[in-house]
Amino acid sequence: MSNELLYQVALPLIPHVGGGTARTLVKHFGSAEAVFAAAPEKLRKTPRIGEVITKSILQSRINALRQAEEVMQRAEKEEVQLLPFTHADYPQRLQHVPDAPLLLYYKGTADLNALKVVSIVGTRKSTDYGRQVTEQIVQGLVQHEVLVVSGLAFGIDILAHKAALKHGLPTVGVMANSVETVYPTAHQRDAENMLRHGGLLSEFPFGTKPDAPRFPSRNRIIAGMADCTIVVESTSKGGSLISADIAHSYDREVMAVPGPITSETSQGCNQLIRSLKAVPYTKPKDLEELLNWDKALAPRSLSKPVQAAPTLSLSSFPEEEQIILRALQQAGPLHIDVLCRHTRFNISQVSSLLFTLEMSGWVKALPGKQYLLV
Structure with a gap:
């Protein structure tokens, strides 16, 4: 069991640290372990982290780590999977919502x-x-x-x-x-x-x-x-x-x-x-x-075009737009959820990028939240 997993298990055990707060902290400091090592002044300066949460982290982190060790031992004994937000088996659809849990228990x-x-x-x-x-x-x-x-x-x-x-x-x-x-x-x-x-x-x-x-x-x-x-x-x-x-x-x-x-x-x-x-x-x-299950959510290979795709030079587009356009260029029409899974962007990012590309005339919205490269 990795050291980082121990801290990912421990962080949600701290009072007042819910899923959204835990993810904000991990994103800001780079890892759950770094959150536990952070100085009080740095915690207070973290966006959306106030005095109450900072105090709770400082007072509870040692006890949370002890509890996390017990949780990991029990999970192994009872064959319960611990799925932190970064785990490959964590539900990818859930990763795209703003208040997704940092950790899931799955059996x-x-x-x-x-x-x-x-x-x-x-x-x-x-x-x-x-x-x-x-x-x-x-x-x-x-x-x-x-x-x-x-x-x-x-x-x-x-x-x-x-x-x-x-x-x-x-x-x-x-x-x-x-x-x-x-x-x-x-x-x-x-x-x-x-x-x-x-x-x-x-x-x-x-x-x-x-x-x-x-x-x-x-x-x-x-x-x-x-x-x-x-x-x-x-x-x-x-x-x-x-x-x-x-x-x-x-x-x-x-x-x-x-x-x-x-x-x-x-x-x-x-x-x-x-x-x-x-x-x-x-x-x-x-x-x-x-x-659109017959088309949009059927398995697709992004390595082979499924239909004749428009020839488009992507070099002039921002990097994130290139990723969206390349997926549509290679796979044809895609549902927005499929785009999220292929690109690893969250739903807000994909929606914003698609809107920009649609307004610029490069992408067309189809019924059922499906998008096509024009």
Whole structure:
């Protein structure tokens, strides 16, 4: 185990240092280890790091390192992967969101960077309609070999996990507590099956209980890991609306299953559609067309052109624009998420670069967040 990993595990254990703060510190100082070695005045001068966080780091760093050693020993014993932000297996889609965790705890077999990932969420008080629709959605995902993500909760979440297991799709449960404890306990057997055909994922260290404030935090991971978040059923103030709002804020696709206006569990979905935060899901083709799976998200080789590409000299463009243009030149039309993964730029960088290139007439935006070199 590397020395840097020890510090990456320890940093989020310091009080008041959340995912966004931890990443700000690591980016500023160059490594997690350098954060622990930083002088007080340098910590205070770090952007967005005030006196409270500086004091917390100085007072807690020794204890955090002791805890991190224990965490690493326990993780090795219980076969839990520690995935720091820089790890190759860390979900790349999640890396592109501003408040991604610095560290994830993962137990399972699924590829968190599967080519296609969909999150399915909904009310804990699911109806027969919700159960039927969840089954239909998952059946439609089989031909695309999708990784199904949800929150292991009662209702739509566990139905999505069960349907994925039934149809042979990998499925990952994102937890609001630590990975060694299944919550709710009624889903223990399902969780054990998921470890063999998917996995359990959390940002919380061993011993963390599923307290209420941690569920919204968990929801950002569910939203950030996926190409699209589908809300099956939700009341007007349902927790799954938080996942949908977060996915929308990340500029990720959101779908909602419309339902009867007389049904309480359809109010949230109808509200998402009415406010234009979500596209209606009525059949599998709706999702396929939204994500351009037949074209944009199919595997591509950037080393060989898939079609005749415009001849364009890139030397006159800024370096970052060259990277975007070269990807489009070699691969043809690409979805913005695919561009993020190929270029290793975050979604904000890619969006800004594409906007500049589009305004200059070099790139054209196509339906479904797909872009083409003109």
